[in-house]
Amino acid sequence: MRFYFIGGLGSNENHMTEFAHCFPFPITYLDPYKVNLESPKDIEDWFEAHADTNENTCIIAHSLGGDLARYLASKIPQMTHLVLLDGGYLDMDQILPLEQELEETLAYLKQQVFSSLEEAIASELGDRDNPSPATIKAIQSSYHWNSDLHHYELDLDPQAVLSLLRLRRDLRSFQAPLTDTKTLFIGPNYEEEPVWRAQALETLDPSIKKVLLKDLGHDFYTAVPKLVSKEIINWIGVCS
Template identity: 85%
Template structure:
């Protein structure tokens, strides 16, 4: 079986480094944020261009990556296993209008500018004690130097990002049937769940095994990569 990882918006392969070190199988990182995907067909074509279609496949995907992965699994028979890391289950139209999401995303991209990589790392880590080298490298790799404006900015093409946000709405992957794909959902369990997330979790397809982990944030796979790896391996063994 081939294993692929699709991260969330703004992530890069370094975010997966520690998880991959615990995961017992080779896993290939795929980055959909470097290309402009404007339709469901573009998404399928992109995956076919980067993945081996001759073997059974498992996609592990985080956040927005989970939305993309769930749609792919519903369309491509070689994807027989799917792991959603807090993604692929939300109806974004029930959370906020697309126009507001686009406006807030553009504002965020404009705000994330720094005079140095050290400043960018400090901003993202906040009060985190003893961050791993992989975490620091992942943050550093998320930024690029803009020689015209003399600052570091997120290494993302705003137009590609906005296009992908539009495509996500069109995919409606939270409704995508997984008839021939076994799926696992892992997400954080918050003490005070927003109503929209509570409803979404309650409406999660019952065929998808659900695991909720306490005292963790949305990016939990970078915080407890060993635990996430164990959960996935145990599930793979059960459904093999």
């Protein structure tokens, strides 16, 4: 079986480094955030251009990446296993209007500008103590120098990001059937769940194995990569 990883919006391959080190099989990182994907066909073409679909495939996907992966699972027969890391299960129309999401995302992208990488790293880390070298490298790799405006900014094409957010609404992949795909959902278990998230978890397709981890945030796979890897390998062993 071949393994692929699709990260959440704004992530890069370095965010996966520690998880990949813990995972016992080779895993290929796929980045959909640097290309302009405007239609479901674009997503299928993008995946087939970067992945070998001649073998059984497992995609491990985080956040927005989970929406893309779940859609692919409904279209590609060779995708026999799917791992959703807190993604691929939310109806975004129940959370906020599309135009509001687009406006807030664009405003965030415009705000993330810094005079130095050190300033960017400090802003991303906040009060976090003793970040790993992989975490620092991931933040550094998320920014590039804009020589015209003389600042560091997120290395993302705003229009490509907005196109992907629009496409997610059209895909409605949280409803995509997973009849022929074994699926594992891993997510954080918050003490105070937002109503929309609690409802989404309650209505999760019963064929999906659900694992909720306490005392962790949305990016839990970077915080406890060994635990996440163990959960995935144990599940594959049971369902294969």
